[in-house]
Amino acid sequence: MNYISTRGLAPVLDFEGAMLSGLARDGGLYVPETFPQISREELLSLRGRPYADIAFAIVSKFTDGSIPDVDLRKMIDAAYATFNHPATTPLKQLAPNQYLLELFHGPTIAFKDVAMQLLSRMMDWSLAKQKRKAVVIGATSGDTGGAAIDAFQHSKNASIFILHPHGLVSDVQRRQMTTVTSPSVHNIAIEGNFDDCQAIVKALFNDLKFRDDVGLAGVNSINWARIMAQIVYYFYAALQLGAPDRAVSFTVPTGNFGNIFAGLAAKRMGLDIDRLVIATNSNDILDRTLKTGSYTVTGVHATTSPSMDIQVSSNFERLVYLANNNDPSAVRNAMESLKQSGAFTLQSGAIKSIRVEFDSNATSDADAAKTMAKVLAETGELLDPHTAVGYAVAQKTSTNSPMVTLATAHPAKFPDAVEAATKVRPNLPQRLSYLMNAKETFKVLPNSEADVKAYILFHA
Numbered sequence: 001m002n003y004i005s006t007r008g009l010a011p012v013l014d015f016e017g018a019m020l021s022g023l024a025r026d027g028g029l030y031v032p033e034t035f036p037q038i039s040r041e042e043l044l045s046l047r048g049r050p051y052a053d054i055a056f057a058i059v060s061k062f063t064d065g066s067i068p069d070v071d072l073r074k075m076i077d078a079a080y081a082t083f084n085h086p087a088t089t090p091l092k093q094l095a096p097n098q099y100l101l102e103l104f105h106g107p108t109i110a111f112k113d114v115a116m117q118l119l120s121r122m123m124d125w126s127l128a129k130q131k132r133k134a135v136v137i138g139a140t141s142g143d144t145g146g147a148a149i150d151a152f153q154h155s156k157n158a159s160i161f162i163l164h165p166h167g168l169v170s171d172v173q174r175r176q177m178t179t180v181t182s183p184s185v186h187n188i189a190i191e192g193n194f195d196d197c198q199a200i201v202k203a204l205f206n207d208l209k210f211r212d213d214v215g216l217a218g219v220n221s222i223n224w225a226r227i228m229a230q231i232v233y234y235f236y237a238a239l240q241l242g243a244p245d246r247a248v249s250f251t252v253p254t255g256n257f258g259n260i261f262a263g264l265a266a267k268r269m270g271l272d273i274d275r276l277v278i279a280t281n282s283n284d285i286l287d288r289t290l291k292t293g294s295y296t297v298t299g300v301h302a303t304t305s306p307s308m309d310i311q312v313s314s315n316f317e318r319l320v321y322l323a324n325n326n327d328p329s330a331v332r333n334a335m336e337s338l339k340q341s342g343a344f345t346l347q348s349g350a351i352k353s354i355r356v357e358f359d360s361n362a363t364s365d366a367d368a369a370k371t372m373a374k375v376l377a378e379t380g381e382l383l384d385p386h387t388a389v390g391y392a393v394a395q396k397t398s399t400n401s402p403m404v405t406l407a408t409a410h411p412a413k414f415p416d417a418v419e420a421a422t423k424v425r426p427n428l429p430q431r432l433s434y435l436m437n438a439k440e441t442f443k444v445l446p447n448s449e450a451d452v453k454a455y456i457l458f459h460a
């Protein structure tokens, strides 16, 4: 299967190439040239099967023979053996037609484990086969870094460097990164904010010589392999709710648009999805875009759902590409305008086609807190603040189909906000009880591309 850049000026790659490069060399994002289809018969045959079986059925369509079946199956089994629930991503009913899909039973208790545990194994496999080494680099506002470090700590062929903003991630989030002792794991605390971290990572990727010299690989959700792994749980949930005989809707707490794009991919593969609902916090660029057709960057502000505090939603570029009938020149124009003026306007055909499939809404911190308290009182369930943003939006969306809200983090990952909203302080799961007393290791560096580059060259 071929993967092509949304900007149309980078080499066409196979699955392994797209996975190992992350960002395309023209600054675009890789997408499959066409979406593989899943038939009604195949869906019926997957009903009631374990998560790993469904993962194999979906993922193997995208890897398309580049990873032999036995190897792929082993990697999938090992990835989801790290999850602490026999259903991997259990589906829970909260009210008539309202469901939660719990994606937080992995090692770092946020949904990013689902993709990262598989990605690290596939990358390591591929690097070993090609007798290559890689330097994995990523910027994190909290959850991506921990998930990536947990997943890559045992990698034989990749070392990993994660940049986080010094003093701006939560204690649990920082400790999940800095208490991992593997010599191939490097934590860098940047004296700056998350945007500064991301800008340094982007600059390193755009330095094509440095990129090639160290074998730079990206694990942010610009990496297609992450999106691919996330497609699986849309199928898994829909099959439990009656697919292919009944349509299902999803509400997704959204930041970088990776998770919900996986939902669109599932739909393009043939899953009957009724509504895909974008839920944002007060950093509502995507909700405004859906409502006005204009993607306009404004300032970011801190909310109780920090993993969605973003200004530029990278994966939206993949939707811009599809909504413009796979026209890379439309994407290039939009991205050029974004760079020049901090905004672009979707063509009327493109925004119309987006509205056919997506709804959107924004939720304030106050509404998210009310939702947490209400759900606890009515069902006994504690939601994390990101999931609460999603659930609040799901309640405002009218559909006749079952509505599944993706639960993206365990409440104990954001204990202060949960306690403030509900008066209940969630406990860390047993497997993380060591965290608050373990020794931390990280390097503080100034907000400087040159310093980070030198640090990587020295330690890689």
Ligand SMILES: *Cc1c(COP(=O)(O)O)cnc(C)c1O
Pocket: 110, 111, 112, 143, 144, 221, 253, 254, 255, 256, 257, 258, 259, 260, 307, 308, 386, 408, 409
């Ligand atoms: C990363 C993250 C999100 C946002 O996901 P995107 O794929 O960036 O839209 C939402 N909730 C939590 C808890 C996260 O860690």
